[in-house]
Amino acid sequence: MENVISVQGLAKRFARREALRGIDFEIPRGSVFGVIGPNGAGKTTAMRCLLDIIRPTAGTVRVLGADPRRAGPEIRRRIGYLPGELALERRITGRRMMDHFAAISGPVAPGRIEELASRLGLELDRQSRKLSKGNKQKLGLVQAFMHDPELLILDEPTSGLDPLMQREFLGMVEDARGRGQTLFLSSHLIGEIEQAADRVAILRDGFIVRTATVQELRAGARRRLRVLAATDPEALAGALEPLPGLQLLDTERLGDGACTLEAKFSGEVGALLHALAGIQVLDLVLEEPDLEEAVLELYGSPPGNGRHRAGEPRP
Numbered sequence: 001m002e003n004v005i006s007v008q009g010l011a012k013r014f015a016r017r018e019a020l021r022g023i024d025f026e027i028p029r030g031s032v033f034g035v036i037g038p039n040g041a042g043k044t045t046a047m048r049c050l051l052d053i054i055r056p057t058a059g060t061v062r063v064l065g066a067d068p069r070r071a072g073p074e075i076r077r078r079i080g081y082l083p084g085e086l087a088l089e090r091r092i093t094g095r096r097m098m099d100h101f102a103a104i105s106g107p108v109a110p111g112r113i114e115e116l117a118s119r120l121g122l123e124l125d126r127q128s129r130k131l132s133k134g135n136k137q138k139l140g141l142v143q144a145f146m147h148d149p150e151l152l153i154l155d156e157p158t159s160g161l162d163p164l165m166q167r168e169f170l171g172m173v174e175d176a177r178g179r180g181q182t183l184f185l186s187s188h189l190i191g192e193i194e195q196a197a198d199r200v201a202i203l204r205d206g207f208i209v210r211t212a213t214v215q216e217l218r219a220g221a222r223r224r225l226r227v228l229a230a231t232d233p234e235a236l237a238g239a240l241e242p243l244p245g246l247q248l249l250d251t252e253r254l255g256d257g258a259c260t261l262e263a264k265f266s267g268e269v270g271a272l273l274h275a276l277a278g279i280q281v282l283d284l285v286l287e288e289p290d291l292e293e294a295v296l297e298l299y300g301s302p303p304g305n306g307r308h309r310a311g312e313p314r315p
């Protein structure tokens with residue numbers, strides 16, 4: 001499938017700070033790609049390099065088949081961009097501002113601005129200085145989506161939106177994907193984009209530590225396990241402890257020959273059931289994986305598919 005974005009070895013150094021240390025990723029046409037990372041990880045820097053707002057120190061970047069440094073302004077019409085902080089002229093209304101953006105990035109279909117504004121519950125006739133943080137964000141979203149661009153690059157799109165509007169935004173992403181548009185989103189929290197993104201890159205300190213589908217992240221995430229069994233704690237722990245991905249937390253002997261066991265488990269469910277085959281299990285709870293926790297653990301892990309080479313010091 002054609003890649004709308006293709007990035008190899010992208011590095012960006014600001015005076016004393018290496019914001020990106022050589023990252024690789026590809027975004028196929030019609031897909032939704034999310035980049036997750038803590039403050040300062042390099043998300044905004046990566047997006048700005050794609051848009052030629054800043055120039056990479058090293059690496060190759062292709063956006064819509066072109067090198068952004070040479071593409072010229074016409075490529076910007078094919079892209080919708082929501083910056084982390086939208087610079088708004090304070091005294092003019094949202095409607096005038098959208099007309100101004102439409103003149104730059106248009107054409108915009110008649111009624112499209114109003115349709116998006118009403119979907120997000122945004123008043124277009126208020127001066128931007130009177131808008132709340134969430135409403136400014138909505139204005140930014142309208143200007144990014146209004147010309148139905150082939151590619152949407154959205155820096156923390158759900159920031160400042162209440163849960164209802166976050167859901168509305170996810171609907172807009174779904175509609176855009178349905179029309180074959182490609183989306184590149186960033187967030188601090190996997191929970192904000194896990195429903196929207198096909199694939200997610202986890203960025204930490206300028207490196208991609210992992211790229212995976214949300215399902216893959218979920219499959220590798222630790223889940224809390226509780227077992228109630230008609231046996232003694234030693235027998236139950238002895239059956240489960242050798243399981244790959246099992247971390248024993250606690251066992252408790254109950255009266256009448258039963259016991260409970262608590263553990264964290266990130267292994268295969270089939271292997272768990274197999275290990276329990278010889279045990280008289282009275283009850284078993286395997287909770288939904290905590291994706292947020294899995295991502296937080298990855299923030300602390302060494303780079304997985306960055307440009308790190310054996311023998312080089314880790315950041």
Ligand SMILES: Nc1ncnc2c1ncn2[C@@H]1O[C@H](COP(=O)(O)OP(=O)(O)OP(=O)(O)O)[C@@H](O)[C@H]1O
Nearest residue numbers: 014015017019037038039040041042043044045046
């Ligand atoms: N213009 C700049 N000059 C100097 N340093 C910069 C500049 N822009 C970004 N940085 C630094 O590069 C690093 C990456 O910043 P970036 O804004 O890309 O991170 P981010 O992942 O988007 O963070 P956040 O979630 O806080 O927005 C940070 O340490 C930041 O201070």
